[in-house]
Amino acid sequence: MQRIVVIEDEDVIASAVAVRLRGEGYEVGVASDGRTGIELVEQETPDLVILDVMLPGIDGLEVCRRIQRERPVPVLMLTALDTETDLLVGLGAGADDYMTKPFSPREMVARVKALLRRVERSQYSTEKTVTVLDVELDPATRQVKRSEHEVHLTPTEFDLLYRLGSRPDVVFSREQILSDVWGYEDGFGTRTVDSHVAALRRKLGTEIIRTVHGVGYATGEDK
Incomplete structure (x- = not known):
């Protein structure tokens, strides 16, 4: 079973995301702040991380940088920010994609599945340089x-x-x-x-x- 870690400080959003993903057959761990999220990623070694930008303590951008340094993992960022500069900063930190709140649970699941499929394809790549x-x-x-x-x-x-x-x-x-x-x-x-x-x-x-x-x-x- 594929594992996903959700790092989100808004309980309602974190709970809704976790319930939806578990319903899709994923194993889900949840953290409500940056430091706990980093520790959970280290413990769980998830296949994908869903990460809020605005977190208490260590913000989402720094969390993304730290977890990517340890082991490359697909990151889907959740953000209330919607300017090009904000999005570029998030992508520069190592995020693979982002969704702006509020977002559709159906779209979130579609993006999660697509990111995981892409990782599976890249593991068996026989393409040339x-x-x-x-x-x-x-x-x-x-x-x-x-x-x-x-x-x-x-x-x-x-x-x-x-x-x-x-x-x-x-x-x-x-x-x-x-x-x-x-x-x-x-x-x-x-x-x-x-x-x-x-x-x-x-x-x-x-x-x-x-x-x-x-x-x-x-x-x-x-x-």
Whole structure:
């Protein structure tokens, strides 16, 4: 049975999320503050973490950084914040996706399942190394190197850049990227794509991914 840890200080939300996930067949642990959440993740070694940004004590962003340092794990952040800067900070801390409160329980379950499916796929990857400009991505080791120096990307950033880089000069729509990388089939959440592209550009330079206005994103030279 797959394990999920929910770190949320609002009892009503934490309880509702836990009940829904248990109903879907997951084993769920709940923590109501950052420090307890970090300890629970260390004890449970979950398959996924659902993490609120605004927590008492250690905030959600710092919790995300700490748990990702120990062992990469998919993180779905819950936030009442909705500005691009706030979302970029969350993604930079290592989150794979975010949902803005209030959110649909059905959508939350769909995102949880998609994130877990993606992790399972990546564990059995037989894809070849891909190079985007001077950045090399190795799917077998999940390592990213630029001029022989290792670069840290979150799992989602890796998957996004690898998908675009595996077909240079092909323009991917946001909806197609959501389907290919996140496994979301309803097209909901295109801002997630934009935020991750912005995070990659901050780490690797604006030229790493180009925008094709009105269509989507691509790697390779603009022709």
